[in-house]
Amino acid sequence: MRVSNHTDRSRLVDAAAGRIPCDLRIVNCRLANVITGEIYPAEVSIFGQWIASVDETGGCALPEPGRIFDAEDAYLIPGFIDTHLHVESTMLTPSHFAEAVLPWGTTTVVTDPHEIANVMGTEGVLRMAEDSASMPLRQFILAPSCVPANPALETGGAVLTPEDIRRLLEHPQVLGLGEVMDFDGVCQNESRMREELRCALEADLFLQGHAPRLEGPALAAYLCAGIDSDHECRSGKECLDKLRLGMHVNLKSTSLSNHLAQTLEGIRDVPWRDNVSLCTDDVHAQTILTKGHLNRVVGEAIGHGVPPLDAIRFATFNAAREYGFRDLGAIAPGFLADLQLVRELDGGQPEHVFLGGQLTASRGQCLIRPQEDSAPRFPRTEIRMEQLRLPGALGISAEAEKDRGMSGRKCGEPEQRVFTATEKDRGMNCQESGEPESGISPELNEGSMSVFVLQYKENGGPFNGGRFEKLPVHGGRVDISQDPGLCMMCVCNRYGSGEKAAAPMRGSGLIRGAYAFTVSHDSHNLVILYRDAADALLAAERIRELGGGYAAVCGGEVLAELALPVGGIMSYLPVQELAEQIHAFERDTAELFSFPGNLLRFATCSLSVLPGYILTDRGVVDGRRQRLVDGL
């Protein structure tokens, strides 16, 4: 596709032919040609939003342009294209996001607004699109394919049906289907995925993948379904295998994970790396403010030994080709004039950024501000979690093993005592369900029982593990108070479904109080990590009042908070102010933890499509098998 859909180019042709003057000429620069892999002195003439001519220094035969811009021997490189990210993860609205990343040289992003889609469905996606249009950054959208991530494993704020997807695919900003995380659904030809893929294939659009650790027949099946890309490689072998099999591999360095060193090592000796691009996926506002955006990933890649022009190509020409952009990602006549002047080829902050021929940012400052306030576009979110108001709402009540025989344990499941709390958990909602308290066997009021315990970042890896442990029971409830390595984790639907589940977690680092938040991929339900149930309820209540965000409570007092009233996941603030708030929140909550961490450290603990073990509002999920551990 041509991003510039202007069908009458006669004025541009006039300018290139020299019949009318160009608007701007950038002179005295070293042009990084990402098509051929060369660097040479050049001057670049711009008319309107396009590059009209690229000439040797002093060799331009066109009339004097409107303005001459002296690059003072800086490198001229194309604007960066981020191949996969969720704007919502920055906690900035799309317009504030644009203001934040343009000074770092990002000129195009392909976003999957599946966070807001999980909160408010198609309406959220359309509001993001509308808000993005108020700033010049090119924000393309992929229709969120898995909302909720896996409908059998969780409840969220919205469900996008294949028919919703079909309608979204017709939106002019939409390039295709966003990360298809339900790889199991794809490989099994399940109806939701099959129908969505059909819509995207029918429209001949891009199909973005998400296939962590997928290999062998499952990966082949996933590719055969039409999936084009993946951004979940964690090892060199995984990266090389996927590249060989024709996938566009988007290497990432996010605020949550960074496997650049490993993945780049795996493809170091590959002669052609055209299908490699870079992305940020999920990054903090703070990271953007202090370290940059895609340029940071470029710089890290260079740091890992990638030749600078290769790394820049990953972030420009390769990215453009991945999406079929015919007029982005290189510096050539007829291409859109999205350009950066950089002093060194190291991923540092550009001196100047041009977008569509306009000087858009200089020396870290965005020269364009969002024209309108985002607030009216995103009304404050209502948090609905009545299930927390019931007595004994938190914690895990004991259940007799003898009752377990009725729960339909699946063939092949280990013969173990399984325990997680769900809404249907007797003893929690007895008033609602009408079931008698006597559902709990008296002998389990005291003693111990086997409970499934989550392990935060097992072996220091990216995913959570878990296993059954014998934990003490007091007063009919699992008691973690004597084990300082444990906290409770509770996931609570915040959109009124009433679902809720809890499990102990080992290794989270939480040593006191409660830490609650609504930024929890992808359902963005309320998650509370706590040592103290009363603190947990107070944190939840504070979050309800904020309209979403973060709250930390200790000893009955709110220690810190961060309001994210846009869908419970984004702020109304621009990047500088938000980053300050985040910094203050992280500083003020440090005392709750035994080791330092950032705001998002638990953001994927409820993401049902990851490998490992995940807690959703319906229980503990075995991510590899994509099913609930206890089958309840």
Added chain:
Amino acid sequence: MRVSNHTDRSRLVDAAAGRIPCDLRIVNCRLANVITGEIYPAEVSIFGQWIASVDETGGCALPEPGRIFDAEDAYLIPGFIDTHLHVESTMLTPSHFAEAVLPWGTTTVVTDPHEIANVMGTEGVLRMAEDSASMPLRQFILAPSCVPANPALETGGAVLTPEDIRRLLEHPQVLGLGEVMDFDGVCQNESRMREELRCALEADLFLQGHAPRLEGPALAAYLCAGIDSDHECRSGKECLDKLRLGMHVNLKSTSLSNHLAQTLEGIRDVPWRDNVSLCTDDVHAQTILTKGHLNRVVGEAIGHGVPPLDAIRFATFNAAREYGFRDLGAIAPGFLADLQLVRELDGGQPEHVFLGGQLTASRGQCLIRPQEDSAPRFPRTEIRMEQLRLPGALGISAEAEKDRGMSGRKCGEPEQRVFTATEKDRGMNCQESGEPESGISPELNEGSMSVFVLQYKENGGPFNGGRFEKLPVHGGRVDISQDPGLCMMCVCNRYGSGEKAAAPMRGSGLIRGAYAFTVSHDSHNLVILYRDAADALLAAERIRELGGGYAAVCGGEVLAELALPVGGIMSYLPVQELAEQIHAFERDTAELFSFPGNLLRFATCSLSVLPGYILTDRGVVDGRRQRLVDGL
């Protein structure tokens, strides 16, 4: 675009996942991975038309397939994609063309049927499309953009209006606009080109270029108009410049010209050559039969020092990306199974060729024959050239220099005597025009005069030159009989327009008789080269009877002939028989010439968009300036 537009891939997914068996597995091969640039042992499982799985040798976990094909350690490479050609130049119908090229490993071609379009307009294009569908070769079409090549400079058999183009662009086989040869019209924003480009840009389609020697502002303007590619590079510098400026460069080796050595030398040290692909443009049936098709160009590139895998990539993955084919040009799950098994990576004939998973050719034999006869699809052509029946129809009559002052010489034209014959040429059509014979000044009946003389392949280069020479006049007509280095060239509209022009030509090699043909790019008017006017008229008459083709006459006898009744440019015969006929024709006409040459040696002498000097049915054209030399 995905070439396979199947939207329900569930059966393929089943096969890749191992739930149903694949149809075929190619084992024991060395896979040439044109995505990564690696070669390694592999086995490839195929289901239906697709590659379902690519595995290490012995590593495939899928059930036993329907058939196992032992590659016996051959290389498995993707089928070749020819990025630019005119099927008509082979003189084969599209179905016979498919039969001819499939054994050479070509599985996809992008054709510009502008030869047939010049003969019979949209109807010709549609018949080509229909005929191509009877064979499995993937034949994509570009809508001929310049029919006629330059409407001011010639008349042909048809005119394609921008509205015709718009309708053609909606045809499912049509990828975009075919070689935009009227570069001057593009750069000047002339209405025909501007309107056609608008249609193609509106539909966001491919715009194929044709820009011989274009550089500087003209090239920039051409690119800014939206042109994507070029296949006319003749020097290394031209090739490098175009590549740097973002053009897809299609390197060619045709039956008419071969600049592979020069162009490849120019880009030898370019690190990334992703935008380089290969094409055949215009090739003989005979060349195909004896030397191959795109594989021949691959082999030549390797011979010029291109690493074999690079050359194969030019002809596969790079070509697929040029057109945005997402599932062609590489060997990976979900890609179409267009494959070749080759013993060496040298461009030689493949041992076996698979197209869409079917074994289609083996050891030089196409295993599939055209299902139907092409003849009913292409009725025999009527040749209409009444203008040749007039007395004194051939030759150049003299005209007084004093009359020339009235002919509106353009500003900047050199003050020279200009002479070419046109329909309006007094003394030729006096009976029709009613102008008196006395229009010729008596003093020019004898003596000499300045006439524009064409120079065949000036300085051994690809283009014809020309200059004014003083030639003798006898009986009111230019007389070449005493100069053995000269022949007459006459171009005669054969579609009934009545236009006709003639000029002497130096260096053609014709030493006696007459040599006439209707394969004359792009208008395919009748061209006669002759030393003897009576032989010329007999040759023309024979061609009329054949319905088009070639005829050679000497001493009042037809020496050889080749019938091309499909539009006057193609045969009904399959490649073997046609090649034999061509061989016989070339053999039998050798005595007319002082040096050897092939059938197509004069095929572009009437192509008005080439640089140099060209004779059309309206007169001598200055190709660089795109105007008639004498302005008549």
